[in-house]
Amino acid sequence: QGPLEESGGGTVQAGGSLRLSCAASGRTISGDRVAWFRQAPGKDREFVAVHWRSGIVRYYYTGDSVKGRFTISTDNAENTVNLQMTRLKPEDTAVYYCAAGRAIGSYYDDSEYDSWGQGTQVTVSS
Numbered sequence: 208q209g210p211l212e213e214s215g216g217g218t219v220q221a222g223g224s225l226r227l228s229c230a231a232s233g234r235t236i237s238g239d240r241v242a243w244f245r246q247a248p249g250k251d252r253e254f255v256a257v258h259w260r261s262g263i264v265r266y267y268y269t270g271d272s273v274k275g276r277f278t279i280s281t282d283n284a285e286n287t288v289n290l291q292m293t294r295l296k297p298e299d300t301a302v303y304y305c306a307a308g309r310a311i312g313s314y315y316d317d318s319e320y321d322s323w324g325q326g327t328q329v330t331v332s333s
């Protein structure tokens with residue numbers, strides 16, 4: 208399993224938008240389940256969004272706290288997974304991680320993923 212590397216984090220005012228990207232090297236993510244998790248200080252890691260493909264069917268799920276505001280997408284040509292975040296809130300402040308793994312088990316369970324990036328900080332100011 209190859210490494211993943213996130214980019215695009217930063218500081219933004221509440222109501223703003225950010226786009227995170229995760230580039231995979233050493234593995235092709237088109238056949239994987241790819242996800243974003245986040246972890247705020249003093250809190251457990253939280254599921255944010257996931258995508259995988261089974262045959263011609265694509266599956267997309269987002270966590271309840273970001274539903275309708277965050278969108279996950281993949282670019283197979285670039286071997287990247289993106290997270291478009293809109294209408295950001297101060298409570299979205301966290302380190303965001305991308306992860307990849309086989310599409311088995313519970314997609315919201317971080318133990319189901321075998322490859323992780325180092326994380327990128329997102330700070331939303333009020």
